[in-house]
Amino acid sequence: MTAVQLPAPPKGRRPRRVPVRQILCLLPLVLVAVVAVQHRAVLAEGFAHLGTAEWPWLLAAAGATCLTWVAAACSRQGAVVERLPSARLLATQFAAGAANHLLPTGLGASAVNLRFMTVCGLPLARSSAAIALYLLAESIGRVALLAALLLAFPDALRLSSLLPEGAVGPLLLGVAAVLFVTAGVLALIRRVRTTVLSFLRTALGEARSVHTRASRALALWGGAFAFPALQAAGLVAVGEALGLDVPPLHMAVAYLAATVAVALIPTPGGLGSVEAALIVALVAAGGSAAVATAVVLAYRIITVWLPILPGALTLGALVRWKVI
Numbered sequence: 001m002t003a004v005q006l007p008a009p010p011k012g013r014r015p016r017r018v019p020v021r022q023i024l025c026l027l028p029l030v031l032v033a034v035v036a037v038q039h040r041a042v043l044a045e046g047f048a049h050l051g052t053a054e055w056p057w058l059l060a061a062a063g064a065t066c067l068t069w070v071a072a073a074c075s076r077q078g079a080v081v082e083r084l085p086s087a088r089l090l091a092t093q094f095a096a097g098a099a100n101h102l103l104p105t106g107l108g109a110s111a112v113n114l115r116f117m118t119v120c121g122l123p124l125a126r127s128s129a130a131i132a133l134y135l136l137a138e139s140i141g142r143v144a145l146l147a148a149l150l151l152a153f154p155d156a157l158r159l160s161s162l163l164p165e166g167a168v169g170p171l172l173l174g175v176a177a178v179l180f181v182t183a184g185v186l187a188l189i190r191r192v193r194t195t196v197l198s199f200l201r202t203a204l205g206e207a208r209s210v211h212t213r214a215s216r217a218l219a220l221w222g223g224a225f226a227f228p229a230l231q232a233a234g235l236v237a238v239g240e241a242l243g244l245d246v247p248p249l250h251m252a253v254a255y256l257a258a259t260v261a262v263a264l265i266p267t268p269g270g271l272g273s274v275e276a277a278l279i280v281a282l283v284a285a286g287g288s289a290a291v292a293t294a295v296v297l298a299y300r301i302i303t304v305w306l307p308i309l310p311g312a313l314t315l316g317a318l319v320r321w322k323v324i
Helices: 020-038 040-050 055-078 086-100 107-119 124-152 168-188 190-211 214-241 248-261 273-284 289-320
Strands: none
Touching (some): 086 107, 107 124, 124 214, 124 248, 168 190, 214 248, 214 289, 248 273, 273 289
C-alpha cells in the first residue's frame, strides 16, 4: 500500500478578538478628558484661586485627601471577614475615587470594589452585602458627625437659607412617593421580593459575622467616621488657606450638611451639585459668597481634579493586571 498525503485543508482567517481589556484600560482616560473639557471653566478658575492661597494649608488639605483613601480601605476591609491584600485594596480605593467621579451616585466606586472582592475570591452575594454594609456605615458616620456638631454648635448654620421657601413639602412628598412605589413593587412582584429578601439575609449574616470580630468592627466603624471627618478637614484647610471668615468647626458642619443634602442627586461624583451646595452652606455658616466660591472651587481642584488623572491611570493598570 502506498500512503497518499492529502492536501491540508485551507486555513480560514480566524475571527479577530475584540481587545476588551485594552479598551477598558483606556476608557477611564477618555472619560477624564470628556469631563475635564466639559468643566474647563471651573478648572481654570479653581487653579487661579490656588495661586493666591497659603500653601501650608493647601498641603494639609492634600494630606487629608490622601488619608481619605486609607480610611476607605480600612472600612472596606472591616466590611468582610476575610483578609484582603492591603496594597491592592488601597490602590483600588484610589482608583475607585476616579471611577466615582465619572459615574453617577457612587456607582463607579461600588463597581470597582465589587469586582475587586470577587477577584479576591468572595462570592458575588457576599461582595454585594459587604458594599451595602460599607455604604450604610459611612452614611451613619456622616449623619452622626453632623448631628453631634449641630448639637454642639446649634448656631453654626442658618438652616432657613439652605432650602428654598416651600421646598420642604415637595421634598417630603417625593420621599413618600418613592417609599410607596418601592413597597408596591415588593408586594406585587414576587421575584423582586424574593431577591430582596435573599439579599437582606445575606447582608445581615455578613454584618453579624463582621461584628463578632473586634478588629473588623473597629476597622469598619473607625473608617466610616474617619472618612467624612477627613473630607471636612480638607475643606477647613482650604478655607484657612484662602482666609474664609468662618470658624473651622462651622466649616465642617457646612461640609457635612451639604454632602448629606446632595447624597441622592445622581451626578458623576456630585459634579456641579456638590459645588453649589457647599457654596450655599458656607454662606449659611457666615462666609461671604465670593470667598466661599473660591474655597469650594479650590477644594474641588484638590480633592477631585488633581487625583482624577492618576486615579484613572491606576484604574487602567489594575484592569490590565487583572486585579479588578
